[in-house]
Amino acid sequence: MSTTIVTARRAFDDSFTIERALATGAYEGLKKALSMTPEAVCAEVDAASLLGRGGAGFPAGRKWSMLRKNPTTYLVINGDESEPATFKDHYLIERDPHQLVEGVIIAAYALQVTQAFIFIRGEFALGLERVTQAINEAYAHGALGRNIFGSGFSLDLVVHPGAGAYICGEETALLESLEGKRGFPRIKPPFFPAAIGLYGEPTVVNNVETVSNLPWIVSNGGAAFAALGEGRSTGTRLFALSGDVERPGVFEVEMVKSTFRDLIERPELGGGVRGGKAVKAIIPGGVSAPWFFPEDLDTPLGQDEVAAKNSMLGSGSIVVMDETRCMVRAAWRITKFFSRESCGQCTPCREGSGWLERVLYRLEHGGGRMEDVDLLLDLCDNIAPGLTWPPQQTTICVLGPSIPSSIHSAISRFREEFIAHVHDGGCRHGR
Amino acid sequence: MSHFSPALRAKAEATVALYPKKRSALIPLCHLAQGQDGYLTEAAMVEIGELCEVTAAEVRGTATFYDMLHTDPVGKYVVGICTNIACMLAGGDDLLEHAEQRLGCAVGGTTTDGLFTLEETECLADCDIAPCVQVNHRFVRTTTPEALDALLDELAAGGRVDEIPSHGTLIRVERTVGLQVPKDVIAEERAAAGAAQAARMEGSK
Amino acid sequence: MADDATPVTIRFTLDGREVEANKGEMLIAAAERSGTYIPRFCYHPRMEPVGVCRMCLVEVEGPRGTTLMPSCYIAPSDGMVVRTDSEKVKKAQDGVLEFLLANHPLDCPVCDKGGECPLQDQTLAYGPGESRFIEEKRHFEKPVPISDLVLLDRERCIQCSRCTRFAAEVAGEAQIAFSGRGDLVEVAPFPTEPFTSHFSGNTVQICPVGALTAKPYRFAARPWDLDQAESTCTGCSVGCRVAVQSSQDRLTRVLGVDGEVSHGWLCDKGRFGFEAVTGAHDADSEPGRVTTPMLKKNGELVPVTWSEALSAAAAALSTAGSAVGVIGGAQFTNEGAYAWVKLAKGIIGTDSVDAQLDDGLPASLVFGLPAATILDLDTANAVLTITGDLSEELPVLFLRLREAAHRGTPIVQIHQHPDSVTSIAHSALAVRSGDTDAVVRMLCGDDVQAAQLRNHPEGLSFDPAALEAAKAALPHGGKGLVVIVGRENLAEDGTLTAAAAKRIAGAFPEATFLVGLRRANVRGALDLGLTPGFLPGRVTLAEGQSRYAGTWATTPSATGLSTVEQLRALATGAAGAPSVLVLLGSDPLTDLPDGALAAAGLAKATTTIVVSGHHTATTAQADIVLPVTVANERTGTTTNVEGRVSVLAPAVAAPGQAWSDWTIATALADALGADLGLETVDAFAAEIAALAPSHRGLSAQLLAGASGDGIIIPVGSSPIHGAQPLDPTAFPGVKAVPARPLGTEQASLPEGAPASGGAALLAAIPEAVSVPGPDGYALRLTVQRRLYDGGATVTNSPSLAPLVDGATVKVHPSALDRLGVASGTVVRLRSAAAHLDLPAISDKTVIKGTAVLSFNHATADHAGNAAASLIDASAVVTDVRMETR
Ligand SMILES: Cc1cc2nc3c(=O)[nH]c(=O)nc-3n(C[C@H](O)[C@H](O)[C@H](O)COP(=O)(O)O)c2cc1C
Numbered sequence A: 001m002s003t004t005i006v007t008a009r010r011a012f013d014d015s016f017t018i019e020r021a022l023a024t025g026a027y028e029g030l031k032k033a034l035s036m037t038p039e040a041v042c043a044e045v046d047a048a049s050l051l052g053r054g055g056a057g058f059p060a061g062r063k064w065s066m067l068r069k070n071p072t073t074y075l076v077i078n079g080d081e082s083e084p085a086t087f088k089d090h091y092l093i094e095r096d097p098h099q100l101v102e103g104v105i106i107a108a109y110a111l112q113v114t115q116a117f118i119f120i121r122g123e124f125a126l127g128l129e130r131v132t133q134a135i136n137e138a139y140a141h142g143a144l145g146r147n148i149f150g151s152g153f154s155l156d157l158v159v160h161p162g163a164g165a166y167i168c169g170e171e172t173a174l175l176e177s178l179e180g181k182r183g184f185p186r187i188k189p190p191f192f193p194a195a196i197g198l199y200g201e202p203t204v205v206n207n208v209e210t211v212s213n214l215p216w217i218v219s220n221g222g223a224a225f226a227a228l229g230e231g232r233s234t235g236t237r238l239f240a241l242s243g244d245v246e247r248p249g250v251f252e253v254e255m256v257k258s259t260f261r262d263l264i265e266r267p268e269l270g271g272g273v274r275g276g277k278a279v280k281a282i283i284p285g286g287v288s289a290p291w292f293f294p295e296d297l298d299t300p301l302g303q304d305e306v307a308a309k310n311s312m313l314g315s316g317s318i319v320v321m322d323e324t325r326c327m328v329r330a331a332w333r334i335t336k337f338f339s340r341e342s343c344g345q346c347t348p349c350r351e352g353s354g355w356l357e358r359v360l361y362r363l364e365h366g367g368g369r370m371e372d373v374d375l376l377l378d379l380c381d382n383i384a385p386g387l388t389w390p391p392q393q394t395t396i397c398v399l400g401p402s403i404p405s406s407i408h409s410a411i412s413r414f415r416e417e418f419i420a421h422v423h424d425g426g427c428r429h430g431r
Numbered sequence B: 001m002s003h004f005s006p007a008l009r010a011k012a013e014a015t016v017a018l019y020p021k022k023r024s025a026l027i028p029l030c031h032l033a034q035g036q037d038g039y040l041t042e043a044a045m046v047e048i049g050e051l052c053e054v055t056a057a058e059v060r061g062t063a064t065f066y067d068m069l070h071t072d073p074v075g076k077y078v079v080g081i082c083t084n085i086a087c088m089l090a091g092g093d094d095l096l097e098h099a100e101q102r103l104g105c106a107v108g109g110t111t112t113d114g115l116f117t118l119e120e121t122e123c124l125a126d127c128d129i130a131p132c133v134q135v136n137h138r139f140v141r142t143t144t145p146e147a148l149d150a151l152l153d154e155l156a157a158g159g160r161v162d163e164i165p166s167h168g169t170l171i172r173v174e175r176t177v178g179l180q181v182p183k184d185v186i187a188e189e190r191a192a193a194g195a196a197q198a199a200r201m202e203g204s205k
Numbered sequence C: 001m002a003d004d005a006t007p008v009t010i011r012f013t014l015d016g017r018e019v020e021a022n023k024g025e026m027l028i029a030a031a032e033r034s035g036t037y038i039p040r041f042c043y044h045p046r047m048e049p050v051g052v053c054r055m056c057l058v059e060v061e062g063p064r065g066t067t068l069m070p071s072c073y074i075a076p077s078d079g080m081v082v083r084t085d086s087e088k089v090k091k092a093q094d095g096v097l098e099f100l101l102a103n104h105p106l107d108c109p110v111c112d113k114g115g116e117c118p119l120q121d122q123t124l125a126y127g128p129g130e131s132r133f134i135e136e137k138r139h140f141e142k143p144v145p146i147s148d149l150v151l152l153d154r155e156r157c158i159q160c161s162r163c164t165r166f167a168a169e170v171a172g173e174a175q176i177a178f179s180g181r182g183d184l185v186e187v188a189p190f191p192t193e194p195f196t197s198h199f200s201g202n203t204v205q206i207c208p209v210g211a212l213t214a215k216p217y218r219f220a221a222r223p224w225d226l227d228q229a230e231s232t233c234t235g236c237s238v239g240c241r242v243a244v245q246s247s248q249d250r251l252t253r254v255l256g257v258d259g260e261v262s263h264g265w266l267c268d269k270g271r272f273g274f275e276a277v278t279g280a281h282d283a284d285s286e287p288g289r290v291t292t293p294m295l296k297k298n299g300e301l302v303p304v305t306w307s308e309a310l311s312a313a314a315a316a317l318s319t320a321g322s323a324v325g326v327i328g329g330a331q332f333t334n335e336g337a338y339a340w341v342k343l344a345k346g347i348i349g350t351d352s353v354d355a356q357l358d359d360g361l362p363a364s365l366v367f368g369l370p371a372a373t374i375l376d377l378d379t380a381n382a383v384l385t386i387t388g389d390l391s392e393e394l395p396v397l398f399l400r401l402r403e404a405a406h407r408g409t410p411i412v413q414i415h416q417h418p419d420s421v422t423s424i425a426h427s428a429l430a431v432r433s434g435d436t437d438a439v440v441r442m443l444c445g446d447d448v449q450a451a452q453l454r455n456h457p458e459g460l461s462f463d464p465a466a467l468e469a470a471k472a473a474l475p476h477g478g479k480g481l482v483v484i485v486g487r488e489n490l491a492e493d494g495t496l497t498a499a500a501a502k503r504i505a506g507a508f509p510e511a512t513f514l515v516g517l518r519r520a521n522v523r524g525a526l527d528l529g530l531t532p533g534f535l536p537g538r539v540t541l542a543e544g545q546s547r548y549a550g551t552w553a554t555t556p557s558a559t560g561l562s563t564v565e566q567l568r569a570l571a572t573g574a575a576g577a578p579s580v581l582v583l584l585g586s587d588p589l590t591d592l593p594d595g596a597l598a599a600a601g602l603a604k605a606t607t608t609i610v611v612s613g614h615h616t617a618t619t620a621q622a623d624i625v626l627p628v629t630v631a632n633e634r635t636g637t638t639t640n641v642e643g644r645v646s647v648l649a650p651a652v653a654a655p656g657q658a659w660s661d662w663t664i665a666t667a668l669a670d671a672l673g674a675d676l677g678l679e680t681v682d683a684f685a686a687e688i689a690a691l692a693p694s695h696r697g698l699s700a701q702l703l704a705g706a707s708g709d710g711i712i713i714p715v716g717s718s719p720i721h722g723a724q725p726l727d728p729t730a731f732p733g734v735k736a737v738p739a740r741p742l743g744t745e746q747a748s749l750p751e752g753a754p755a756s757g758g759a760a761l762l763a764a765i766p767e768a769v770s771v772p773g774p775d776g777y778a779l780r781l782t783v784q785r786r787l788y789d790g791g792a793t794v795t796n797s798p799s800l801a802p803l804v805d806g807a808t809v810k811v812h813p814s815a816l817d818r819l820g821v822a823s824g825t826v827v828r829l830r831s832a833a834a835h836l837d838l839p840a841i842s843d844k845t846v847i848k849g850t851a852v853l854s855f856n857h858a859t860a861d862h863a864g865n866a867a868a869s870l871i872d873a874s875a876v877v878t879d880v881r882m883e884t885r
């Protein structure tokens, strides 16, 4: 098996305890980092070419370098993980909270930030408890608080619980939420919170998995990380595999070296499509991503490789739908999700998502009309003009233009299935 | 007169103190209040407004944005069943329908005994054990109608209290008091760190 | 004003044309000024852009092709290429409109907004697609109240957030907020903490659809049936610019118009107080207007003809000779004020003429302090306030001050009870009644006072750190310092405030002042001589004699009596007491702080002639009542708190036989066998401009050429902006008049306009007033005005009348503990003058040793102005003891 970075403690049931963590090298990376200058730590991360694991895939090193040098800066870790079928941060939060905390401290040191927050979605009650426990232990261990390990560097770290709203994964909505407000994404520009973030101060927002890589990168060097993977996609990545596969789960896989097919079919990974059926469609990077079809299965698991096929690796979640599945239903359910989770600021997203959902519901449950198929596409076009990838948008954040992805994918490929729904007065498949 | 119990009030004040700005504690305080009352009462929202220095309308406005915060009473156990894509593929809708029948209430409703509230949730990020079910935001990993029935029976009989506290109690581990870096120290160190880094940046040019 | 002095202009391309933008201006505004109107819903020029409705999308060329951007949120940059008319833009905008309509009820025929609704207008322009939405619409219960005056129809709401942003950002009272998420977002107040803002009506005006409606206007009229007049609000002396709308000679609605005074905002009293003029459209009750002249016969007032009333008045005045006192006139027009001054001082020959009711400040202070304008707040380095609660007294001035605070201008406040200004203050110094001047001294660096204040049995009333912060915030020498000074406490002698203001003027010679007098045209009345010792134009009797000699029959030689002096002389039968009292729209029985004095004085007058628009406590006791026109019925001008003269336009005819203020003066002069020599309002205006130095050069033409904001006098002391188009009905509150438009034409100035006032007048103000020491057992009384009080406007407006509170006394909890009673208990307050029973409310923000009461509120046993019963006009401060009953 290839190198494991963030799931190195996978074998231990008690991987979340400080005892196990310390016994397996926790906080060694931090100690090493503290012995280096902050700039040197940044340089390692740059050398690692660590791409953000939250969805947008922006290089962490570049993001860090945008942070205006300002005495009041914040580091915020995004543990909102709510993109449907994404469950890799859940794994890291519950199973290896010390690795996460250590990564946060390393990032804070590199950025010379003295106040950091970990935002964890509220539904992770156990994860919240484990990270809180880990933070308490880290303080007791001298890894947090004043004068960390005698280095003179101090950091206060606060766990902030979310309260149930997908949009708070969007980094500016997350900051609003962390400020005690409704999770309304902020209008751009500025495009990055590095300019204006939490409380209006420069802020870096990084995903849980992104920072969980840091202890390893510091311990082993950025070059060792960059040696894994290929091109811009370096290191390993967690993929959350779900849907119609024999062995759904979270798998750490070296980037680019494996393909979607490997992930789905290899026995130690997905173990094949459930019941030996054929793949009909897969969602390659969260429900915001345009779908892949059987001919795309040999695409390597790399950011640029997937982008080249007009989709995205996004949050690293892959949903497999087998040949028996109803595509209208899948598009409807995903659209229902967006409709429920739209924050409600922008007219096209607020009203468009609900309208689309209701039309799809009619198609699926009876009452569909022939003109509905083109109506769907035209409404999608009003949210994401041109229906191109990457999308154009008429909204503030990219939740809006994510809505059309599944509808557009499903209609483009399976238009006749939609028409059959009209003829049949609903879905032939049941559920 | 505080609506929060003295212990809760102390916790609330400690929570407010964790943040650079008071309003940031708004959502954590809503969770705390739900821990006491099960849902957000008007009195609690008024008190949270005072603690965070915002109006009660802003507290309510913020709270109602979030699915986990309830401004109306809910059952002791909130049962959430996911029907999002991965769970849908694993039969989430059937499980939800079964739960409706078993509990005798529709999605969003509460059983007449006030024990269970049923919710249809969006993805809970546990898609490998699907359909995903949470009770009071604890993953129960119960994927079949039979297992769900057994769990509901157990809860109704007063079981599993250690594992699943009643609704509103989000986390039982508290940030240990006293470890916090004092605010003025943070400010000082921040300024010093900023200055030192600026100096280093200058030097490296 | 560095920004304005060196304007940075940005050039960009708009639909193929090269256009200019001011630095920092949003694209939508720059485009509009250049003639391209971009549709919008959420954008409002007086609030921060949020870019949520997405209606204003335009195409902007960038490095990677064009992108759609909200024009309300992006500022043009040099060389930017923008298209507002491309297919892509049209499709996006049509898409947004279609989305908005998806869940909209389309109930235009029954919607108040029908006919003036941007959503409706843009939908008409939009053809197909409307019917593509066949799903069931979002449905809500019918309108829910969000305040006492405003209803919300959630089905019509398009979630533009203008109202919630107004509440949080402009009014600073976030008592309404969005609740819910996605397409369930709705505007909601908190169930137990209603939206009590004094400014709630603005939300109705800025709502771009018919979701928010005002109770006083709902279903009153359709926009296309309305007549509209541009005028000035006379609810208080801020003088907000308004569009007054009427239908079939009844007032139906008042809208704020954007301009430099008010930025388009109004307070609810100004907006809804029109009900007191022509009545509420849906109420049977008539406003309590005086509609015919009345004469007391056999102890009862009966309607008579004008000629009978005028002969009776003339007879009484002839008998009195110059023993006549004139009180009031601060609600009159400038022309009316001048007519009455000319009658009183120039024909009757009395100088006992006073527009103020012991609730203002001496005219010599008003004239003597260097004047500031409201616009100065926008560029001030700091603002110092010593005044009653601005949001209660001069509400929109509070909003303008809040803007300054929001921009970071430090506000230093000296107050006797925390109020709206405290909430935005950089440093607030709490003082007990009587101590204001001492604190001012400390602020000016005189520490001798500290010991005296510290010796108070309850200790120092403010935080010494706040004093240091305040000192640091005030610019040296007062450069860029604007001081707002008014009567904070009607239970203390106004000379205390006057002395403090004079001291500030001495210590900060470069500071300028806004004297916060409250009644609509009190500044105009003072300017025109409705005050003892002055003739029109801010000139003293001595100075003015020669100036007026040719035109006036006579001028008084000796300074006459103020309101209080007249009433006291009457009450005590002192020599020189007037025998006839002429009350010009004033109601001393309600409005004089010393209620007992008002009653005693009026009782002794041989004849009381009241010129009034409404029935009041005072008209009920009068011998002769003459009906006068009121707000929105008058032609003429008014002068606001800054000395800005603006035009009043009649929107409706006066009821019954009410005459204008100047007509009554003219007719009465006639009846006296004299002649004011003037027969039209224009003739009065012309004579004022010709004779009063303060008004020199102020012509009708100049006013007509100026924006509706009017002209600050003396002409030439402030820039005059050219006329601005008024079109609030098309898009209420949407189209705005920029405060500083590009290429404003300066109206030409007459030569040699004189400077204002004259610091020499300040000599009449005492340097200091000695204040009796604290009595350890008593509480010092602070009596403050409220927006909703027992005055004629509020009590005669059915929508506002329910908002008047009953009188209570607020005290620090320790005072209640000492008495051993709970908050809410009825206690007895005993002053040297009288006693009053009323509920005591525990309020930890009350300064220890102080009791706070509101002016002109009633108690269970005391109708009318309860607080006035405790006040003795001859005392410097008022001490009260609180007892159990
Ligand atoms: C609608 C939406 C939802 C998102 N949800 C998440 C999320 O749940 N977790 C996450 O880490 N990033 C999420 N993101 C991406 C974040 O905005 C942000 O890019 C990321 O947290 C940055 O971290 P990284 O650079 O380490 O990837 C979301 C973005 C959008 C537009």
Ligand code: SF4
Pocket: A167, A184, A185, A341, A342, A343, A344, A345, A346, A347, A349, A350, A395, A396, A397, A398, A399, A400, A401
């Ligand atoms: S696109 Fe949707 S989710 Fe994003 S800000 Fe707009 S309304 Fe909210």
Ligand code: FES
Pocket: C039, C040, C041, C042, C043, C050, C051, C052, C053, C054, C055, C056, C057, C070, C071, C072, C073
């Ligand atoms: S988004 Fe610009 S006006 Fe609403």
